[in-house]
Amino acid sequence: MDTTTALFYVFSAVLLFAGFRVITARSTVHAALYLVLAFFNASCVWMLLRAEFLAIALVLVYVGAVMVLFLFVVMMLDFNNEQVRDGFWKHFPLAAVIGVVIALEMAVVLLGGFRLSEVQPMAPELAQLGNTKALGVVLYTQYLYPLEIAAVILLVAIIAAIALTMRRRKDSRWTDPAEQVRVTKAQRLRIVNVPVAREAAASTEQQAAPNGGQA
Template sequence: MHTTTALFYVFSAVLLFASFRVITARSPVYAALYLVLAFFSASCVWMLLRAEFLAISLVLVYVGAVMVLFLFVVMMLDINVDSLRVGFWKHFPVAAAVGVVIALEMALVLMPGFDVRTAPEADAAALKLGNTKLLGIEIYTHYLYPLQIAAVLLLVAIVAAIALTLRRRKDSKYLDPSEQIKAKKADRMRLVKMAPTVELPPAPEAATGEKA
């Protein structure tokens, strides 16, 4: 057995163990940490399969951003885990059956790609470009329109998430930028005409009596 094959089985075993602990850990913090371990193990497997771009993307995007957000939310919120686990074993058979069906469907789709005999012979010049560059050429040539559609869908999802979570408090004070742009000089300043001279008020009677 080669070193690469041994490492593949080790990382795969760690990945399966961490994935199992994600759904069985009682603490949500431990579940999130096991998910981080699962992501790291998956990235190591992808590195062994020479998919460097996917491995680095998994670490940077999911471990570096998404999981940090998950941990921050889980640690800041007081989640009642006992109420979430009510009826777990009641629905476990249905969930397990659905999981097995999904795993079989993914296996049917992905297994033909691992058959080296049916794979076309790759050009020697193309292999020198590297995995990341080949992936970029494939995405931006054959899958350009699906990529643009996915980008538009993500943009719509971001705008919808902001619109759904936007709440205006009644006691908060804010300025409308459109009203500021429409403001004119007459709305900001008002000229008042006043007389040039003002009559002095009469002197008090006590002061006039003392002078007399």
Template sequence: MDTTTALFYFFSFVLLFAGFRVITAKSPVAAALNLVLAFFNASCIWMLLQAEFLAISLVLVYVGAVMVLFLFVVMMLDINVDSLRQGFWKHFPLAAGIGVLIALEMAFVLVRGFDLPTAKAFPPEVAKVANAKALGIELYTHYLFPVQIAAAILLVGMIAAIALTLRKRKDSQYQNPSEQVRVTKAERLRIVKVAPQVETPVAEEAASTQAGGQA
């Protein structure tokens, strides 16, 4: 057994153990941390398969962004774990059957994908470059139109999210930067002379002392 095979079995064992702990951990925080461990080991397996782009994307997107958000939400919310675990064994047979069906479908797809004689051969210019560059060549040559459609859909989603969050609210204060820039010195500070309406304590004390002396 060479080093690559040994590392593959090690990362696979840790990945399976972390995935099992995700569904069996009593604490949601522990389940999220085990999911982070599973993502890390999956990225290591992809690195062994020379899929550098997928490995880096998994770490940056899921571990660096999505799971951090999950951890913040789980820690901030007061989740009642006992109520979530009610009826676990009641629905376990259905969940196990669906899991076995998904595993068989994945095995069928992977076995057909490893069939090298029927696999699509890469063009000569793609086979000589790195993995990330080859993926970029494929995306922006043969799949340019679907990439543009996906980019347009994401742009529409971003604009919709911004439009929903920037609606005017009565309880929020809004500042116009253009008006702040155009303001003059006279508008920033205005001195107003106001006549006193109440006498100062010193004057009142002096008046009371003078009245007492006359008495």
């Protein structure tokens, strides 16, 4: 066993352990940190496969941006996850069986792509380029239409998320920017006269004083 194979098994073992701890950690913050560890080990595996662009994109995009946002939201909300985790170990065996079945189905579908009889050589004009530049050339030439379809799907998802957030609900608090712009000076400040209950306060003081307030 050479060094690359040994590192692959080490990174894969840590990746599996971190992925398992993501769903079993009692603290949400700890689960997010284990997910960061899983991302780092996945990027190390990609580095061993000489996919430097995917490795650095995983670190910069997911670890540097997405996970920081997750941690910020989790620490800001500070919700109690005991109710969420109620009955976790009760339903864990069924969830584990379903997960194994899904993994086997994915293995049946994806293993065919790894059984390559002949490795297709890279084009001579791409062989002189780096991995990142060669990936960009192939992505924006041969796979341009799938890339555009994925971009449209993400755009629809963003619009749907905004529409669901901005819909009018009874418990939602939102303001119309057009009404805020049209507001006048007189509408910004409203003075309310509040009557002062002096007589009630004086009677309370007299009752509290000894001998009915008499000297």
